[in-house]
Amino acid sequence: MSTLSDEKLLELFERYRNELRLHCYRMLGSSHDTDDVLQETALRAWRAKSSLAELASVRAWLYRIATNVCFDELAQRKSRQLPQDVAPAMSDPKQAIAPAQCDAWVEPCPGAWFTGVTQDPSARYELQEGVALAFVAALQQLTPVQRATLLLRDVVGLSAEEASRALSLQLEAANSALFRARTAVEAKLAGKPAAQRAIASAGIQDVLARYLAAWNQLDIEAFVALLHDEVQTTMPPSPTWIAGRSHNIEFYRPMFAAQRPGSFVAVATRANAHAAFAFYRTLANGEPHRLRAIQLIELEDNAVRRIDHFMLPELAPAFGLPLELSPAQVEGGYVSPPCIELAADALRGKSST
Numbered sequence: 604m605s606t607l608s609d610e611k612l613l614e615l616f617e618r619y620r621n622e623l624r625l626h627c628y629r630m631l632g633s634s635h636d637t638d639d640v641l642q643e644t645a646l647r648a649w650r651a652k653s654s655l656a657e658l659a660s661v662r663a664w665l666y667r668i669a670t671n672v673c674f675d676e677l678a679q680r681k682s683r684q685l686p687q688d689v690a691p692a693m694s695d696p697k698q699a700i701a702p703a704q705c706d707a708w709v710e711p712c713p714g715a716w717f718t719g720v721t722q723d724p725s726a727r728y729e730l731q732e733g734v735a736l737a738f739v740a741a742l743q744q745l746t747p748v749q750r751a752t753l754l755l756r757d758v759v760g761l762s763a764e765e766a767s768r769a770l771s772l773q774l775e776a777a778n779s780a781l782f783r784a785r786t787a788v789e790a791k792l793a794g795k796p797a798a799q800r801a802i803a804s805a806g807i808q809d810v811l812a813r814y815l816a817a818w819n820q821l822d823i824e825a826f827v828a829l830l831h832d833e834v835q836t837t838m839p840p841s842p843t844w845i846a847g848r849s850h851n852i853e854f855y856r857p858m859f860a861a862q863r864p865g866s867f868v869a870v871a872t873r874a875n876a877h878a879a880f881a882f883y884r885t886l887a888n889g890e891p892h893r894l895r896a897i898q899l900i901e902l903e904d905n906a907v908r909r910i911d912h913f914m915l916p917e918l919a920p921a922f923g924l925p926l927e928l929s930p931a932q933v934e935g936g937y938v939s940p941p942c943i944e945l946a947a948d949a950l951r952g953k954s955s956t
Contacts, residue, residue, distance in 0.1 A: 606652055606653045607652045607655060607658075609649070612648065612649060612652050615661050615665070616645055616648060616665065619661075619662060619665055620641070621716050621717065621718055621719050621720050622719075622720045622759075623641060623644060623665060623666070623669050624637055624638070624641050624716050625712070625716055625717070625720060625733075625734065626666065626669055626670070626673075626754060626758075626759060627640045627641055627644070627669055627672070627673055628712045628716070628734075628739070629733065629734070629739055629742055629750075629754055629758065630670070630673040630677070630742075630747075630750060630751065630754065631673060631676060631677065631683070632682070632683035632707075632709040632710065632739050632740065632742070632743045633683060633707070633709075633710050634710045634711065634712045634713065634918060634921050635710060635917075635918070635921070636676060637712070638921075640669070640672050640673060640676055641669070643672045644665070644668050644669040644672050647668050647671075647672060648664075648665060648668050651668065660765075663761055663765040663768070663769055666755060666759060666761065666769055667768070667769035667770075670751045670755070670769060670770065673747070673751070674747050674751070677747045678747075680707065681707060682707070682743040682744070683707040683708055683709045683710070683740075683743050684706065684707070684708060684709060684740060684743060685708065685709050685736065685737075685740045685837060685839070685911075686708075686837045686838070686839060686841070686842045686843065686844040687835070687837065687844055688740060688744075689706065689842055690842040690843075690844070692835075692844055692845060692846035692847075692850075693843055693844065693845050693846075693850070693854075696845055696850045696851070696853040696854035697853065697857075700838060700841050700843045701841050701842050701843045702841065703840040703841050703914070704840060704841070704842055705840075706840070706842070708839040708840055708913075709736060709739055709740045709743065709839075710839075710913065710915065710918065711736065711874040711875050711879065711897060711899055711911070711913055711918070712734060712874060712875055712921075713872075713873070713874060713921050713922045713923065714872065714873025714874055714876075714879070714922075715873075715922075715923060717730070717734075717873075717876065723759065723760030724760070725760035725761075725762070726757060726758055726759065726760040727756070727757035727758070728757055728758050730876060731876040731877075733758045734875045734876050735875060735876075735877070735901075736875055736899065736911055737791075737792060738788070738792065739875075740791075741787075741788045741791035741792055742754070742788065744787065744791060745784050745787055745788070746780075748770065748772075748780050749780045749781075749783055749784035749787070750784065751769075751770060752766060752770060752772075752777055752780040752781045752784055753781060753784035753785060753788065755769055755770070756781055757781075757785070763777065763778060766781075806905045807902055807905065809905075810829060810902055810905050810906070810907070811871075811878050811900075813825060813828075813829060814826070814829055814878075814900065814907060815869055815871060815880065817829065818867070818869040818880070818882075819867070819868065819869050821859050821862050821864065821867065822859075823855065823856055823859040823860070826855065826859065827848075827851075827852045827855070827856075829906060829907045830848050830851055830852070830906060830907050831848065831903055831904065831906035831907055831908040832847070832848045832906075833846075833847065833848070833908065834847070834848055834851050834906075834907055834908055834909065834910065835847075835851075835908075835909050835910070836851055836854065836909075836910040836911075836912065837910070837911050837912065838912045838913075838914055839911070839912075839913050839914065839915065840914065840915065841914065851910075862884075865933075866884055866885050866886075866892075867882070867883070867884050868882075868883040868884070868892050868928060868933055869881070869882055869883075869898075870882075870883065870924075870928075872897070872922060872924065874897065874899050874922070875899060877899050877900065877901055878899070878900050878901075878902075879897060879898060879899045879900070880897070880898045880900075881894060881896075881897055881898075881919075881922070881924050882894070882895050882896045882897070882898060882912075883895065883927075883928050883933075891927040891928065891929075891930075892927065892928040892933055893916070893926060893927050894916040894919050894924060894925070894926050894927070895914065895916060896912050896913055896914045896915070896916070897913045897915065897918055897922060897924075898910060898911065898912045898913065899911045899913070
């Protein structure tokens, strides 16, 4: 075929933008780096547009370019992790949280990135499974080639031949990398709860509404009533994490008690196809409520099974969140029932943030 026009290439790239963005996120484990890598992917696609032999193969062609850009990025830094991968759980919840470390941590990705992304019928993992934090963290333990092979085959849904061509591997080598990757990821995820499904169910919406209200009303008893027996809390970039209901209760009680009424606001958002909340706090009277963290929660048996509290306010632009709340926002609905309705709407996909 003749070389694509710039306009046609842009149209095709926009069609696949968000799924390519999610692919780069899974490869890197970083929402910070993803948009830079995606921009480089677009630039390389423009430079190589004459190499696209058939328009029907454009999706696999774009994935090949995006994967190679990710390979270049991964060659410059170490893989990202979650706190459970680097340190044991805190043995005494009364101890101080360990200071932030410069290790590279797996980051959450914004809910807006899922707009227009559909499930490929050839994919082995469902969309929610393919962006769960535990899955993304497990990917980071693979070699880049193993990681890319598993993603292209089991998440993107490319055929064995398309994936091997994208990676410039012989078919046998690609299949071997896929087998090793599947074995390693399945071992890493063994015993962990499956990705939350049926997010629009009445039971799950009730848990989310009660969870949000417990934080906004600083109701520790309502909060602990929602915790699963095996609940875990992480707090990147601190390596500290807490395992088990009793230890989590012991950790959260003084935290809730230390908050001044009105100093704390939780706002519903979406991340990694799970419930998420942005946490704003003012440290003194008269100061604005500033973003302090983005928190993801996962549910199991209608209880909170996992709390990942990312103390990374620098993620605000990616999530479309303000760094500060105005007094009108604080007083005009963020603490009241409309905030709960926002949580339910976001989880049903009505909101991009």
